[in-house]
Amino acid sequence: MSPSFCEPLRNPIHVIQVPDGPRLSVTDLDMAGQDHAGYDAVISLLDPGTELEWSHPRHHVFKVSDWEEAGATAPDAGFVAALLGLDLSGAGRILIHCHAGYSRSPAAAMLWARQLGARLRDIERGIDWDNADPNRRILALGEARLGQGRVLQALAERRTGR
Numbered sequence: 697m698s699p700s701f702c703e704p705l706r707n708p709i710h711v712i713q714v715p716d717g718p719r720l721s722v723t724d725l726d727m728a729g730q731d732h733a734g735y736d737a738v739i740s741l742l743d744p745g746t747e748l749e750w751s752h753p754r755h756h757v758f759k760v761s762d763w764e765e766a767g768a769t770a771p772d773a774g775f776v777a778a779l780l781g782l783d784l785s786g787a788g789r790i791l792i793h794c795h796a797g798y799s800r801s802p803a804a805a806m807l808w809a810r811q812l813g814a815r816l817r818d819i820e821r822g823i824d825w826d827n828a829d830p831n832r833r834i835l836a837l838g839e840a841r842l843g844q845g846r847v848l849q850a851l852a853e854r855r856t857g858r
Contacts, residue, residue: 709797712809712822718790720805720822728793736787739779741794741801744769756782762799764833771800776837779804780811803830806848807838816847825855 708721708731723731725742729750732738737754744759758779763770784790792808794800802823809819823830830852839846 708791709827710802710805710823712805712814712819714809714812714814715818717812717814718784718788720790720792720809722797722801722805723791723793724797725793725795727797728791732791735789735791737782737784737790739782739790739792739801739804741792741804743795746795754784754787760800762794762831764831771831771834771837773837773841776807776834776841780807780838780841784808798827799829799831800834802828803832803834803838803848803852806830806835806852807842810838810844810848811842816851819848820851820855823855829856829858 708723710722712720714720721735728738728740732750732752738752738756740748740755740757742757742759743761758775760771760775761767761769792801792805806819806823809822832849832852835849835852836846839848
């Protein structure tokens with residue numbers, strides 16, 4: 697009987713390479729659990745009540761819902777301040793995930809890329825728009841914090857048609 701081998705892991709869903717900066721990879725919860733060890737830092741955006749069975753030495757966990765309307769567990773200014781205030785210095789490979797890699801985590805990656813100086817075209821190229829609908833509330837709060845207008849929101853609206 698031949699030895700069993702793990703199937704190769706799939707690639708991240710979205711990858712934004714910040715020029716002269718880190719590579720921001722976005723994936724879902726299952727793949728993050730399998731791939732997290734290969735990254736310098738991990739940001740988890742989880743529904744409240746969700747517990748992980750793994751950790752990472754530079755693991756930042758946020759319990760926040762995917763709501764785009766105000767609510768008790770919806771993203772708020774405090775969440776965005778904490779997210780964008782993380783010390784990720786020295787991290788060349790950063791993994792950002794939520795449950796599906798579809799809404800919260802692409803929005804967070806877009807904000808981080810912008811904060812680190814990525815051009816809009818780098819961000820647009822890094823998102824697989826067939827598999828993304830970035831959370832508009834996170835984008836709005838983040839862009840207000842960064843003071844850069846609403847270019848990411850406009851990009852998301854243009855690419856997703858809503």
